Amino acid sequence: MPATYTPSKPDLDKSRLHDNDNGAGRRPPTDKRTGGGGEGDNWQSRPQGQRGPRERLGRYRMGLFFALAGDLMFFIAIVSVFFVARTTGHFDAYNRYINEWLPTAIPPVLWLNTAVLLLSSVTMELARRRMFHEPDVMEEWFGLGRPISRRSAPWVAATLCLGLLFLAGQALAWKQLAMQRVFFASNPSSHFFYLITYTHAIHLFLGIGGLMLALWGLYASRQLETRQILVDCAAWYWHSMGVFWVFLFLLLAYFQ
Amino acid sequence: MSQSPYLRRESAGTLASSVRLAGRTSPIRCHLFTTDHRAIGRLYLWLALLSVAIGTILSLLMRLHLTWPERVLPFHGPVLPEDYLALVTIHGTLMLFFVLTTAPQSGFGNLILPSQIGARRMAFPLINAVSFWVIAAALVVLLSSTFVPGGSPISGWTAYPPLSAVPSAGPGQGTGIDLWLASIALFAIGSTMSSINQLVTVVRMRCEGMTWGRLPLTVWAWITASMLSILAFSVLLAALLLLFCDRHLATSFYLPVGDVVNGTLRAAGSHNGSPLLWLHLFWFFGHPEVYIAILPGMGLTSMILGNFSRRRVFAYRTMITTTLLIGFLGILVWGHHMFVAGLNPFAGTAFSISTIAIAIPAAAKVLSWLATIWRSRPSYTTAFLFSLGFVSLFITGGLSGPILAQPILDQYLHNTFFVVAHFHLIMAMAGIFGLFSATYYWFPLLANRTLHEGLGRIHFVGSLLGAYATFLPMHLTGLAGEPRHYAQLTSIPNAAGDLLARTLPLNRGITWAAFFLAGTQLVFLANLLLTLWRGPRSSPNPWDATTLEWHPNLSESDFGLLPVVYREPSQYAYQNGEARALPQWIDPALLPSAPSTSGDRGVS
Amino acid sequence: MLSTSSYAQGCTQCRDNAAATPIATQHAYRTAILLLVGVAFGIGSSVVLVGRRFR
Numbered sequence: 067m068p069a070t071y072t073p074s075k076p077d078l079d080k081s082r083l084h085d086n087d088n089g090a091g092r093r094p095p096t097d098k099r100t101g102g103g104g105e106g107d108n109w110q111s112r113p114q115g116q117r118g119p120r121e122r123l124g125r126y127r128m129g130l131f132f133a134l135a136g137d138l139m140f141f142i143a144i145v146s147v148f149f150v151a152r153t154t155g156h157f158d159a160y161n162r163y164i165n166e167w168l169p170t171a172i173p174p175v176l177w178l179n180t181a182v183l184l185l186s187s188v189t190m191e192l193a194r195r196r197m198f199h200e201p202d203v204m205e206e207w208f209g210l211g212r213p214i215s216r217r218s219a220p221w222v223a224a225t226l227c228l229g230l231l232f233l234a235g236q237a238l239a240w241k242q243l244a245m246q247r248v249f250f251a252s253n254p255s256s257h258f259f260y261l262i263t264y265t266h267a268i269h270l271f272l273g274i275g276g277l278m279l280a281l282w283g284l285y286a287s288r289q290l291e292t293r294q295i296l297v298d299c300a301a302w303y304w305h306s307m308g309v310f311w312v313f314l315f316l317l318l319a320y321f322q
Numbered sequence: 323m324s325q326s327p328y329l330r331r332e333s334a335g336t337l338a339s340s341v342r343l344a345g346r347t348s349p350i351r352c353h354l355f356t357t358d359h360r361a362i363g364r365l366y367l368w369l370a371l372l373s374v375a376i377g378t379i380l381s382l383l384m385r386l387h388l389t390w391p392e393r394v395l396p397f398h399g400p401v402l403p404e405d406y407l408a409l410v411t412i413h414g415t416l417m418l419f420f421v422l423t424t425a426p427q428s429g430f431g432n433l434i435l436p437s438q439i440g441a442r443r444m445a446f447p448l449i450n451a452v453s454f455w456v457i458a459a460a461l462v463v464l465l466s467s468t469f470v471p472g473g474s475p476i477s478g479w480t481a482y483p484p485l486s487a488v489p490s491a492g493p494g495q496g497t498g499i500d501l502w503l504a505s506i507a508l509f510a511i512g513s514t515m516s517s518i519n520q521l522v523t524v525v526r527m528r529c530e531g532m533t534w535g536r537l538p539l540t541v542w543a544w545i546t547a548s549m550l551s552i553l554a555f556s557v558l559l560a561a562l563l564l565l566f567c568d569r570h571l572a573t574s575f576y577l578p579v580g581d582v583v584n585g586t587l588r589a590a591g592s593h594n595g596s597p598l599l600w601l602h603l604f605w606f607f608g609h610p611e612v613y614i615a616i617l618p619g620m621g622l623t624s625m626i627l628g629n630f631s632r633r634r635v636f637a638y639r640t641m642i643t644t645t646l647l648i649g650f651l652g653i654l655v656w657g658h659h660m661f662v663a664g665l666n667p668f669a670g671t672a673f674s675i676s677t678i679a680i681a682i683p684a685a686a687k688v689l690s691w692l693a694t695i696w697r698s699r700p701s702y703t704t705a706f707l708f709s710l711g712f713v714s715l716f717i718t719g720g721l722s723g724p725i726l727a728q729p730i731l732d733q734y735l736h737n738t739f740f741v742v743a744h745f746h747l748i749m750a751m752a753g754i755f756g757l758f759s760a761t762y763y764w765f766p767l768l769a770n771r772t773l774h775e776g777l778g779r780i781h782f783v784g785s786l787l788g789a790y791a792t793f794l795p796m797h798l799t800g801l802a803g804e805p806r807h808y809a810q811l812t813s814i815p816n817a818a819g820d821l822l823a824r825t826l827p828l829n830r831g832i833t834w835a836a837f838f839l840a841g842t843q844l845v846f847l848a849n850l851l852l853t854l855w856r857g858p859r860s861s862p863n864p865w866d867a868t869t870l871e872w873h874p875n876l877s878e879s880d881f882g883l884l885p886v887v888y889r890e891p892s893q894y895a896y897q898n899g900e901a902r903a904l905p906q907w908i909d910p911a912l913l914p915s916a917p918s919t920s921g922d923r924g925v926s
Numbered sequence: 927m928l929s930t931s932s933y934a935q936g937c938t939q940c941r942d943n944a945a946a947t948p949i950a951t952q953h954a955y956r957t958a959i960l961l962l963v964g965v966a967f968g969i970g971s972s973v974v975l976v977g978r979r980f981r
């Protein structure tokens with residue numbers, strides 16, 4: 067048994083050491099099912115770490131989806147409590163059954179906010195698609211500037227603005243309710259109104275953080291794949307928050 | 323296969339690619355703020371060891387107080403009822419969250435999982451490190467609750483409202499339980515992150531040939547538990563948030579109207595809630611949580627029994643299915659903790675049926691364990707013995723499950739020590755035995771040394787006797803009516819007092835047994851320290867195991883090619899009565915003669 | 927099975943409490959339970975299905 071360690075050839079082969087085969091210096095970072103080696107050379111059947119330029123992206127995306135699944139459970143838990151609390155009452159001293167639930171009137175601005183959020187999902191999707199636009203990817207790969215970042219950044223920025231607009235709209239709604247003296251503690255239904263809108267807003271703040279990170283990455287990151295990951299994950303997160311909001315909003319608007 | 327144990331030792335605990343810089347990086351950076359999964363796994367184990375030590379001491383204090391209540395603790399004074407409840411709470415929280423959830427799932431999950439699937443690292447090393455530090459912060463927050471005004475919370479690991487929602491309910495229910503909430507919320511976030519990491523790692527980073535059907539059962543257990551973690555901890559987080567609102571934002575999700583706490587009627591405000599809601603949300607988390615604690619042990623038991631009896635794991639495919647089935651059914655049964663809480667009888671019946679249904683895959687597992695070792699000639703290593711102990715404890719503890727699962731019987735048993743006996747045998751003891759089994763088995767990978775087998779056997783026999791002597795009699799005291807979460811058994815001046823007084827002799831026995839059980843663990847600690855100090859170097863694959871974590875080039879090094887997997891784990895070639903291991907990574911073409919394996923059906 | 931188990935809640939307080947729950951609330955609990963279970967199962971099954979795509 068040798069006590070000393072002599073690096074052998076595969077040890078020195080850097081590409082096998084690290085799996086960030088980002089494609090930058092090798093194959094174009096586009097999602098082709100074959101690695102260019104002809105028949106049977108399918109990236110999916112290669113060992114992990116060698117499955118082409120989308121491998122890292124797929125990993126991050128999957129991680130995000132698992133996280134979103136957990137997040138969905140979080141909101142579902144709150145929604146199921148909502149259903150129960152809506153119908154729960156108690157017997158008062160005269161043995162009358164009292165249900166204190168008084169529906170909270172939805173400030174109309176929420177409709178506008180919803181539209182803004184949906185619009186922001188559209189801009190985000192445009193940004194995301196831009197990241198994978200093949201001619202641009204090839205252009206960057208050939209070394210002809212960074213058209214991807216250039217074309218995608220405005221859409222990310224637009225999403226960011228729309229997101230902030232949505233949050234401002236939410237703040238307006240809270241203010242309007244406060245002026246009608248409806249607060250977090252006022253009524254079982256207002257508990258839920260605020261709880262749902264607050265937790266969703268916190269999630270959107272995280273999303274805004276993600277968008278800012280993506281925007282920064284578009285300028286700062288040299289690796290195309292890193293940029294793709296940042297924008298792609300921010301986009302999926304943003305879309306999910308949009309979908310969650312639509313459900314939560316419908317719940318508040320029609321099921322109180 | 324050429325081995326290089328020295329290489330493995332040198333790169334231990336650091337990012338192997340930084341080995342070349344080892345002279346320059348500080349040890350703190352290498353061992354503490356590392357993103358290397360093995361180092362993180364070790365940190366989790368240290369965290370769990372610290373927690374289990376504290377938790378054990380607390381449990382001994384509880385036993386002392388129950389049996390000799392008039393004793394005064396040094397540096398403390400008499401043990402007040404709230405002190406006892408604080409002991410119960412911190413003991414339960416530490417053991418369940420910081421020992422039985424972190425050590426098997428995150429500790430060994432990090433140490434072993436990547437190499438078992440032939441990956442060099444976890445999918446998200448940075449997130450992995452962050453989740454450890456979040457969990458470490460959770461531990462600090464939990465322990466700090468003892469030192470705030472009012473002291474530790476007293477509402478148990480389940481924190482039932484309204485007591486947990488009302489600060490006037492007891493001394494620890496002010497700042498103490500706020501810290502508890504913060505701690506558990508942090509823990510939930512940290513565990514979710516580490517579970518996401520594990521799932522993605524297994525789905526996307528298995529090496530060539532490692533099909534789903536060839537994954538070791540440990541890995542199946544880890545990912546099932548991860549799946550449960552993601553679902554369950556999110557719901558717990560929502561429940562904690564609502565409790566926080568009830569405590570500080572004047573809401574009443576869990577607070578009923580006309581609630582009398584400590585003799586005062588709480589103001590009638592808009593209290594429209596129901597504690598039942600917390601029970602639903604908490605146990606939606608709580609039951610999967612107990613499976614998160616035990617699943618890794620189940621997977622490991624299958625693999626170890628197979629390995630040391632030189633057999634295939636009996637009904638491998640079925641064992642994968644039962645693991646998943648236990649996971650899925652585990653989501654369905656939470657109501658069995660609520661039979662006496664005013665649950666709708668129809669719901670009670672439904673939960674009772676689903677609970678008894680979960681005994682079926684559990685029984686299938688037991689049958690497979692027994693069939694795997696049946697009439698084999700196993701080598702009785704300590705790891706194997708602890709796995710046998712796991713099976714034994716799982717059966718004993720499991721038998722009381724279907725009894726408790728019947729609402730009629732649970733009516734009487736719910737708040738008694740019978741339940742304490744049930745879950746300490748099936749979860750606490752079986753879980754700990756699983757952990758010991760893992761420690762003895764994987765220690766060569768942890769420290770490149772083998773733990774002393776003789777001391778290990780003493781440790782095993784002592785632990786098994788101690789476990790049974792401590793927890794079996796609790797069934798009897800429970801049946802006799804001893805309540806749980808109850809600080810005082812003596813000098814109660816009525817019929818109940820007589821009843822409790824009659825359990826005292828047994829209770830004294832339990833306390834002695836508990837001390838014996840805890841004392842036995844000193845043998846383990848001694849073994850651990852002695853081995854780390856001057857234990858024998860282990861050979862690279864001392865147990866002649868078949869799974870990838872023992873692959874000579876993978877274990878502690880980042881170098882070399884990724885392995886390729888050719889078969890299911892625990893496969894053996896039998897030649898004139900001798901079983902020869904066929905590790906997963908050995909190319910069939912390189913085998914000397916065509917071995918007579920019992921069918922390789924590893925393609926999915 | 928149904929009848930015997932259903933009478934399990936012998937403790938009158940709990941029984942009365944459960945029996946006094948209005949139908950609407952009982953319904954709401956049922957919805958909530960099914961919602962939690964349904965979504966959790968949905969997520970679990972889709973993870974299994976997605977996993978199968980990766981060999």
Ligand code: HEM
Pocket residue numbers: 480612613615616658659677678680681684720721722723724725726727728732735736737741744745748749
């Ligand atoms: C055969 C399968 C099982 C059945 C039928 C079963 C049934 C039950 C029932 C009905 C209860 C509620 C008792 C009560 O509070 O009145 C219970 C409590 C408990 N079970 Fe099990 N169980 C089984 C397996 C397990 C396993 C595998 C674990 C953990 C690994 C476990 C851990 C627990 C814990 C921790 C509690 C008590 C929680 C508490 O109140 O603090 N059980 N079990």
Ligand SMILES: [Cu+2]
Pocket residue numbers: 608609612655656658659
């Ligand atoms: Cu349970």
